[in-house]
Amino acid sequence: MQQQGLKLAYSFAVLNAVIIGFSFLFTKVALGHAGPLDTLTYRFAASFIVMSVPVAFGWVKISYRGKPVGRALLLAAMYPLGFFTLQVFGLQHATSAEGGILYSFTPVVTMIIASIFLKEKTTLLQKLCIFLSVFGVVFIFVMKGSSIQLSNMTGIVLLFLTCLAFAGYSVLARSLSRHFSPAELSYLMMGIGFATFLIISLTGHAASGTFSEFLSPLTSGTFILSAVYLGVIASLVTTLTSTYILSKIEASLMSVFTNLSTIVSIAAGAFFLGEDITVYHWIGSLLIIAGVIGTNRLGRNKPGVQVAGWSESV
Template sequence: MTAKRKAYVAAIIYAFVIGLSFMFVKVTLTVASPIDTLAHRFTIALIGIVILIVFTQNMLKINKQDVARILPLALLYPIAFFTFQVLGLARISSTEAGIIQAAIPIFTLVLASVILKEKATREQLTFISLSVFGVIYMLFMNNGNASSENLIGSGFILLSACAASLYNVLARKLTKQYSLMTLTYVMTLCGFVIFNGLAIGNHLINGTLLQFFKPFEHVDFVIAILYLGILSSLITSYLSNYTLSILEASKMSVFSNFATLITILAGVIFLQETFHVYHLIGGIVIIIGVIGTNYFGHKRGAQ
C-alpha cells in the first residue's frame, strides 16, 4: 500500500471516529458538565498515550522550544476545537452540529488563501458561497424553529469548525518537523493540563470536588468517555497528524463530509434526534459546495 493510500485509509478511519464522537459527547453531557467531560476525556487520552509510549519503548526527546512551537497548534486542536464543540453540543443536537461542521473544508480553503496565499478560482469562490449560504440557511431555520439557546449552540459549533480549519492549515508545517508521537503527546498533555486545571479549580472554588468523580458511577458515561479519550482524542490526533504529513490540508478536510454522514445517522438511529427537511436541504447545499470547491481545486492543480 502506497503512502497516499495509507493516508486516505487513516483519513476515513478518522472521519468515522469523529462522526460517532458527537453521539458519545451527548451521552456524557447527560451526567457531567462540559468542562468535566473534557477533563476526564483528556485524562483517559493521556493515560493511553503514556501506556503506548512505555510499551513501544518510544523515548520522546522534547525540550521547551519544542513545546513552545507546538503549543499554538494545541490551543487550536484540541483546546479550542473541543471546547467550542462540547459547548455547542450542550445546546443543539449532534445532527445539527455535524451538518454545520461539514463546512470545515470551506473555512480551510479560505484560511489557506489568507495565510498561505493560495488563490481560489472563480468557480471555487462560487461553490464557497454556496456552502456558506447552506450554513446561514440552517442557522436561520434553527433560530426560527428552536429555543433561544440554539443560535448560541450553532455559533459555538461554527467556532469549533474555524479552529479545526486553522489547525488543518497550520499543522502541515509541524508534521514535517516533528514525529507523529511527539505531536500527539504534546497536544494531549496540553488538553489534560488545561481542562483538568479548569475543572478541578472550578470544583475547589464551589466546594464540590467529590462531584468531579460522580459521572464514573454511570456505565454509559464510562463507555462514552473511554471512546472519547482513546479513540476520539488520542487516535484521531495521531491519524490527523499522519494524514496531514502526506496529504494537503484541503484534501484532508473533505473527509469531514463523511464524518457528517456518520453523525447524522448516529443521532437519528441511536439518540432518536429529529431530522427536519431544512437539515436535509442545508446539508445537501453545504456538501455540494464542498465537492464543487474541491473538484475545481483539483482541476486547477492538474493544469
C-alpha cells in the same frame, strides 16, 4: 509510494469523519452523567493515559529537542484547548443545530487561512465544491426547521470562533508536520488538554465544594465507555491520523471531509435512536458527498505544496 501515502491519507480522512459523526452520540451520553468540563477532563485523561503506555515502554519514540516547541504549544492552544472550550461555552448560549450549521463553514475558513499562510491554491471548481458541501449541511438543518437566532449572538460568536480554532489547527499542523512526527504532536496536544481541563475542573469543584460530583461519573460503566470512545478514538486516533493527513494533502482539501460527519451523525441517530431519515436528509447528504469528491478531484494541486514560508515565520 507517494500515491500509496495519498490513498492512506484519504482513507484516514473518511475514517475521521465517521468517528466524529459517532462522537456526537457518545457526547450526549457522557453529558448525561457529568458536566462539560468534567467530560473533557476524563476524555483527555483517557487519551493521554493510553498514549503514555507505548511512550513509557519505548514502543513510540518521542523527542522535542531542537524542534519548534513554541509553535507546537500554539497548536495545542488552538486544538484541543481553544476548540473545545469555545464549543462548550458556545453551546451554553446557542443550540446544537446552530453549532452544526456554523461548524459546517470550517472548510471555507480553512481554505481562506490556508491560502494566506500556506499559499495553497484552489481552483474555482474546488471553491464551488467546498461551498456545495457547506450548503448540503445547512440545507439539512434548515429543512429540519433550524436557523440561526441573532438573540443567541454570544453563542454564535463563540461557535464561529471554533471554526477559526480548527482551521488554525489544520493550517499550523500541516506546517509543523515538517518538524514533528504525528505521535509527537498528538502526545503533546493530549497531555496539554488533559492537564489544563483537569486543573480547571478541579479548581471549580474545590471552589464550590462539589468534589464528589467529579468522581461520581466513574460509577457508571456507560460513562466510562463514552469517555474512552471520546478520548481514545475521537481524540487520540483522529489527532494522529489528522496529523498524518496534513503531511500528505493540503489543509483546504482535508477540511472539507469534516462535513461528512453530518451524514454519519444522521445515520447513527437513525440506527441507535430511531430518528427518521427524510428526503431532505438524502438530498443534503448527496450534496455533501458531491462537494467532498469534487473538491478533491477537480483541479487537484500536486502534493508537496510549499509550507516552509509560514512554518518559519509563525
